[in-house]
Amino acid sequence: MQRRDTEVPQRDPSHQEPKPAPHQPLPEGSLDRLEEEIAAAAEELIGEAVGTEQTALARPPRPELGDYSTNAGLILARQARLPPRQLAQQIGEGLQRRLGGRMLHFEVAGPGFLNIFLDDAWHVQALRSVLAAGERFGAGGAQRPQRVLIEFVSANPTGPMHVGHARNAAYGDALGRLLAFHGEHVSREFYVNDAGSQILKLGESIQAIAEGREPPEHGYHGEYVHSLLGAVAAGERVSAAELGGRAVAIIVEKMKSSLARFRVLDYEHWQYESELHEVQPQLLGREGTPVSPVAHAIELLEQKGMTYRSEGALWLRTSQLGDDKDRVLVRANGEHTYFASDIAYHQRKRERGFERQIDVWGADHHGYVPRMRAAYQALGGDPDHLEMIIMQLVHLVRDGRRAQMSKRAGEFVTLDDLVQEIGVDAARWYLLSRSHETTIDLDLDLAVKQSSENPVYYVQYAHARIASMLVKASAHVRFQALEGPDPPALHPSERDLVKVLLQFPHEVAEAADRRAPHRIAAYALELAQSFTAFYRDCRVLGAQPACAEELRLALSSATQRVLARALDLLGLSAPESM
RNA sequence: GCCCCCGUAGCUCAGCUGGAUAGAGCGCCGGACUUCUAAUCCGAUGGUCGCAGGUUCGAAUCCUGCCGGGGGCACCA
Numbered sequence: 001m002q003r004r005d006t007e008v009p010q011r012d013p014s015h016q017e018p019k020p021a022p023h024q025p026l027p028e029g030s031l032d033r034l035e036e037e038i039a040a041a042a043e044e045l046i047g048e049a050v051g052t053e054q055t056a057l058a059r060p061p062r063p064e065l066g067d068y069s070t071n072a073g074l075i076l077a078r079q080a081r082l083p084p085r086q087l088a089q090q091i092g093e094g095l096q097r098r099l100g101g102r103m104l105h106f107e108v109a110g111p112g113f114l115n116i117f118l119d120d121a122w123h124v125q126a127l128r129s130v131l132a133a134g135e136r137f138g139a140g141g142a143q144r145p146q147r148v149l150i151e152f153v154s155a156n157p158t159g160p161m162h163v164g165h166a167r168n169a170a171y172g173d174a175l176g177r178l179l180a181f182h183g184e185h186v187s188r189e190f191y192v193n194d195a196g197s198q199i200l201k202l203g204e205s206i207q208a209i210a211e212g213r214e215p216p217e218h219g220y221h222g223e224y225v226h227s228l229l230g231a232v233a234a235g236e237r238v239s240a241a242e243l244g245g246r247a248v249a250i251i252v253e254k255m256k257s258s259l260a261r262f263r264v265l266d267y268e269h270w271q272y273e274s275e276l277h278e279v280q281p282q283l284l285g286r287e288g289t290p291v292s293p294v295a296h297a298i299e300l301l302e303q304k305g306m307t308y309r310s311e312g313a314l315w316l317r318t319s320q321l322g323d324d325k326d327r328v329l330v331r332a333n334g335e336h337t338y339f340a341s342d343i344a345y346h347q348r349k350r351e352r353g354f355e356r357q358i359d360v361w362g363a364d365h366h367g368y369v370p371r372m373r374a375a376y377q378a379l380g381g382d383p384d385h386l387e388m389i390i391m392q393l394v395h396l397v398r399d400g401r402r403a404q405m406s407k408r409a410g411e412f413v414t415l416d417d418l419v420q421e422i423g424v425d426a427a428r429w430y431l432l433s434r435s436h437e438t439t440i441d442l443d444l445d446l447a448v449k450q451s452s453e454n455p456v457y458y459v460q461y462a463h464a465r466i467a468s469m470l471v472k473a474s475a476h477v478r479f480q481a482l483e484g485p486d487p488p489a490l491h492p493s494e495r496d497l498v499k500v501l502l503q504f505p506h507e508v509a510e511a512a513d514r515r516a517p518h519r520i521a522a523y524a525l526e527l528a529q530s531f532t533a534f535y536r537d538c539r540v541l542g543a544q545p546a547c548a549e550e551l552r553l554a555l556s557s558a559t560q561r562v563l564a565r566a567l568d569l570l571g572l573s574a575p576e577s578m
Numbered sequence: 579g580c581c582c583c584c585g586u587a588g589c590u591c592a593g594c595u596g597g598a599u600a601g602a603g604c605g606c607c608g609g610a611c612u613u614c615u616a617a618u619c620c621g622a623u624g625g626u627c628g629c630a631g632g633u634u635c636g637a638a639u640c641c642u643g644c645c646g647g648g649g650g651c652a653c654c655a
């Protein structure tokens with residue numbers, strides 16, 4: 001074993017840092033630590049601080065190329081004024097002095113890669129660091145935790161949620177879980193568009209059907225409207241507006257239960273658009289009297305000189321802030337546009353103290369992005385603090401051809417249909433294992449047929465396998481601390497599994513920073529595969545010597561924990577048995 | 579016309595803030611169940627990374643142009 005005091009990187013030799021307590025070792029097995037050592041070795045050579053943003057510690061494509069490789073020699077060659085291979089060689093020598101026996105040897109390869117070969121003790125120590133982190137392994141990597149508000153789904157309350165909403169729901173929910181685990185303070189909201197003409201139309205449609213008439217032109221048809229007839233009692237005379245309001249209440253309740261079944265974590269707040277038009281006692285306007293949030297936002301924009309009147313309407317100068325043209329806030333007929341409500345909503349969110357707002361929108365809203373960003377900026381917000389994530393569409397495929405999703409044509413797959421047909425886990429995996437930036441083709445018949453082959457079950461199976469194994473083991477082995485002597489030699493599959501586990505914090509950080517939960521799905525599959533290979537190659541229960549069994553149980557336990565975490569981040573279940 | 583997304587194996591998709599011989603799942607073909615869960619495993623097949631230039635030691639990745647697919651360009655929501 002290396003002496004610890006030779007391994008502490010001394011970035012500033014003149015500053016005496018307190019030695020770490022013997023029982024609180026630095027996370028020697030962590031990749032951050034390894035990167036630090038590489039950077040330190042490079043700095044020692046170059047004699048100045050090096051930019052490590054560009055350098056990367058990677059897993060080489062083939063095992064013969066070592067456990068890890070770094071491109072530091074290539075990236076820093078210019079700064080060091082050395083040929084890349086020569087620099088890599090010297091960094092390797094420095095690293096060898098720092099890591100001592102933990103590094104078996106190194107090789108310089110290709111144009112200047114430094115390939116690093118680590119010994120078994122390094123891997124065992126790495127596993128210990130994973131175990132020591134416990135449930136927090138991979139958590140809390142956020143640089144500076146912020147109050148983040150994610151608004152997602154926000155389906156119009158005029159009909160059922162379709163597969164597009166399902167994708168939005170799965171994504172927004174997973175992103176929320178991911179950011180929270182990463183260390184952000186996450187809130188979730190659903191924006192209910194319960195104002196405007198569409199709700200009136202909905203009321204009129206229900207009225208018409210209740211009275212045996214045809215719904216009005218551009219009204220709502222179909223079974224779904226029939227299911228809302230409970231909003232009006234037999235013989236009762238109510239206005240279309242009132243009826244529309246009642247229908248919204250019913251639909252929102254339906255959406256809540258559908259989302260809960262889809263395992264979407266509860267929203268902190270359901271924001272009704274209509275409330276943004278109501279006078280809020282605590283919100284004082286220019287005149288010193290209470291105003292509505294919409295009026296408040298418009299006043300602010302007027303004060304900043306960002307509005308003007310033209311053709312009877314009130315306009316916002318969004319074209320000054322990157323939009324193609326100016327946009328109307330108040331129409332000539334005196335009604336507010338949807339845009340005005342949305343501005344008020346975003347302003348309220350900011351005033352409520354959210355430092356970052358993430359809106360998850362459908363692809364059909366992408367043209368809306370520049371004006372919203374402009375408005376946010378016009379109100380004094382930092383445009384970088386408003387993220388509008390555009391989800392690409394889910395295309396319905398029937399008989400190998402794309403079909404338009406249309407309520408009238410019956411080509412309409414709802415969130416509930418999807419859950420009923422293939423289940424929550426398969427549906428979520430299907431929607432979350434792909435980037436939100438790519439369109440998805442959904443052939444429901446095919447999805448049903450293939451649902452049993454969904455890779456999600458492979459991941460869950462690995463989890464269940466470990467669970468069942470650990471139940472058998474727990475009676476006679478203590479493994480959590482991994483206190484025994486290191487086993488004689490690790491199997492390649494054991495070393496590989498350790499390295500895949502070590503990747504997890506990095507994967508979480510990447511997925512969170514890039515708003516890309518699908519990376520977690522890819523990682524979960526890779527981890528399950530590595531575990532299965534390990535399970536195939538290494539007998540766990542009863543392995544000899546005892547320290548080998550202890551290590552393998554520890555490895556299994558750590559894997560189970562990370563699998564469960566990855567599944568949870570995607571809102572998937574982690575069954576104990578299958 | 580302008581803007582956004584996509585084009586990678588038979589299919590569905592990863593990889594895209596530049597790294598080594600481009601990956602996975604499914605499908606297809608051949609094999610493995612008295613052994614810790616066979617919802618598994620092993621092997622085989624499978625690619626002009628849409629096309630053409632450019633930048634670079636190095637391009638699926640960055641830049642430009644083109645082709646193809648999808649979506650959006652309201653005093654609708």
